[in-house]
Amino acid sequence: MSEVSKWPAINPFHWGYNGTVSHIVGENGSLKLSLKDSKDQVELDTFVNKYVPLLKNGAHFKLSPYLFTGILQTLYLNAADFSKKFPVFYGREIVKFSDNGVCTADWVMNSWKNEYKFNQKTTSFDTGKFGDDEKATHPEGWPRLQPRTRYMTEDELKEIKKVDLPLVVICHGLAGGSHEPIIRSLAENLSRNGKFQVVVLNTRGCARSKITTKNLFTAYHTMDIREFLQREKQKYPDRKLYAIGCSFGATMLVNYLGEEGDKSPLSAAVTLCNPWDLLLSAIRMTEDWWSKNLFSKNIAQFLTRTVQVNMGELGVPDGSVPDHPPTVENPSYYNFTHENLMKAKHFKSSLEFDELYTAPSLGFSSAMEYYKAASSINRVDKIKVPTLIINSRDDPVVGPDQPYSIVEKNPRVLYCRTDLGGHLAYLDNDNNSWATRAISEFLSKFDELIV
The missing domain is CATH 3.40.50.1820 (Alpha/Beta hydrolase fold, catalytic domain)
Structure with missing residues (x-):
């Protein structure tokens, strides 16, 4: 189930x-x-x-x-x-x-x-x-x-x-x-x-x-x-x-x-x-047939485009390490690499986006952990x-x-x-x-x- x-x-x-x-x-x-x-x-x-x-x-x-x-x-x-x-x-x-x-x-x-x-x-x-x-x-x-x-x-x-x-x-x-x-x-x-x-x-x-x-x-x-x-x-x-x-x-x-x-x-x-x-909404957007197929991919691509057009500021060289441990108060965007951007262009849900970008940048182990806390x-x-x-x-x-x-x-x-x-x-x-x-x-x- x-x-x-x-x-x-x-x-x-x-x-x-x-x-x-x-x-x-x-x-x-x-x-x-x-x-x-x-x-x-x-x-x-x-x-x-x-x-x-x-x-x-x-x-x-x-x-x-x-x-x-x-x-x-x-x-x-x-x-x-x-x-x-x-x-x-x-x-x-x-x-x-x-x-x-x-x-x-x-x-x-x-x-x-x-x-x-x-x-x-x-x-x-x-x-x-x-x-x-x-x-x-x-x-x-x-x-x-x-x-x-x-x-x-x-x-x-x-x-x-x-x-x-x-x-x-x-x-x-x-x-x-x-x-x-x-x-x-x-x-x-x-x-x-x-x-x-x-x-x-x-x-x-x-x-x-x-x-x-x-x-x-x-x-x-x-x-x-x-x-x-x-x-x-x-x-x-x-x-x-x-x-x-x-x-x-x-x-x-x-x-x-x-x-x-x-x-x-x-x-x-x-x-x-x-x-x-946010946890309940994320699950619904990835597992409910109607929400997943009609809305989820569009949201993921909106987020990915936001990253893409701002890579000049957000982007870091592939393989870089954070200059400090990421936390909610002091995030680190070391994961905004061109390699990850190529992956994100194929995302079908905001959960995938948050798993790759948002959660790690705030020091969370997963998107689900981020959703529970935020x-x-x-x-x-x-x-x-x-x-x-x-x-x-x-x-x-x-x-x-x-x-x-x-x-x-x-x-x-x-x-x-x-x-x-x-x-x-x-x-x-x-x-x-x-x-x-x-x-x-x-x-x-x-x-x-x-x-």
Whole structure:
């Protein structure tokens, strides 16, 4: 009997398009929140039930009847053409960290929609002026960016730093970035009403960013989130900060929240489709027929391409030995050789990638050992920030089993379980995401009503 058979597999014949939200709350209730302009307090669960109709316990939502399983939802999100949906403009900033590494922050620039005019004939924004501005601001030697994204000028960066609206930081999924449809949908929903400043923090090496140190991101890689939030809090100490983590970005965010405890400057956080138990997800992606054949290889090749395009920094001569014993705090990337890269190009799962690269670089004996240690389920009990969790039971990447018993013990966490939605999808008839609307509604009401 294979190890994955201990858990129920996703059933591709379990179908529907009328979804339901269920709250998972512990016997001690949930965190009490203080309302603005009132001495009253309201529990997190009650707050959502009263002020966030999309997410209240028992709420129903409709998805596309053509995408009637989580597998179809996830496949369509990753395969369909969303180029004309969610036309968000981003201004890119290169963010430098204390270890001399960099990532990129893509700030939502709604004002650019007026500057770069919409062409009714082509149903897209004119690229002429935008292309000129993109060339003028693009740093030498850096990869070409995704549509509607360019680097900002020094003056534009100064203007961004003057904005003191509540800030929402979005953390994307594995080897993804600001260009992903679901991330653009989130950014568009959150920035539409002008209540929030929104930024996507692209992980090192992702979204056509460069890697400038030997430090590649892992589930343990929480230092960039920490430093970026600290930087933003220092600029405007009194404004609220929020964070959203999607998929692997949710794992990193929860690990950060658990490590940081009550020191985090965040007022609230949201996770969407977090693979809570990385070990369980890895087994599912390698042994469950549907997950293995439809999704696993694509993820492995995304990771391999991230390594390939950054071999100039990561790569070391074949046969080299580490200059120090690898640990989580002090990783060593001696295994990023050209020989190993050739092997990785044939990988069919992220487990193979982590077995060759990630686990050894952190000092773990195997990918399974790394997954056990790095899973965010280990740290959810230490979260001190009000946190909304959304996971679907028909998610082909995460699977139907969720950490209810552990979540129930932390009153600061509200688990919204849905029966439908797939992985990061939740697509309706118009290819809009119910989940991104729900998250936007939650943060909008939280910022409006909670101290």
